[in-house]
Amino acid sequence: MFLLTLGVLLWSFAHLFKRLAPTARARLGDPGKGAVALVLVLSVVLMVIGYRGADFEPVYSPLPGMGHLNNLLMLVSVFLFGVGGTKGTLYTKMRHPMLTGVIVWSVAHLLVNGDVASIVLFGGLAIWAVVEIVLINAAGPWARPTGGRGLKGDAMNLAGTLVLYGLIAGVHIWLGHNPFVGTYG
Structure with a gap:
């Protein structure tokens, strides 16, 4: 630990x-x-x-079926990570898409992992992302970006999200944690 x-x-x-x-x-x-x-x-x-x-030290038991919510939240999280790079419609509307993606990723994993190590890892990174957002916001106003690719950027991000999600799921399956079984344990 x-x-x-x-x-x-x-x-x-x-x-x-x-x-x-x-x-x-x-x-x-x-x-x-x-x-x-x-x-x-x-x-x-x-x-x-x-x-x-x-070591696996349980703190709480995830609710049945939380794996499905985890999968949905992971798709959202991966999409948020790509917002800045593909400059879709959210690019000019959302100040912290990557940090928000980290928070969504963390929550998704805490829904399906109730052990101490998971709380330290996912909870710790969620706290870091929240603190980072607060500090950035306190540093000054947001200079909202202009331009972007609009729906073309969103389409590129969605395609990248699906490919990356598939790779992430493949790695999880390879490690023995199939994300498509609905619950983990």
Whole structure:
């Protein structure tokens, strides 16, 4: 559990460093970006190793059928991750699509995983995303982007979402967690 917690904390602080200590971050310049990227890679490795190695300590039992809601929320989450890249209709209407996608992803996983490690991982990343949104919003008003591709961007995002969702589901099945069985345990 230590590695998992350390990974979540490193992820959070590496992302929040720019917001919490902008002067220190600016002094680091471009080499600082590389250092932050290295810390982020290390945090992901720690989260994966820590989560996979954590003992199963149940806290609550997911309700039957929550896997189906998880799947729907995951489609929404993956779509939100692509909003900025494909610049569809939500691009000019939504300030934090990726961070919102992280929150949806976290909630989806907490619906089907009621153990301590899942609460640390998914709950911790949801808290980080909420804090990040609050800090970004407090930093100043949103300069709403203009343009975008409209429905063409949405179509591109939807196609990418379905492909990526299929890959994610395939990896989960390969790891022994079939997302299409309706409930997990």
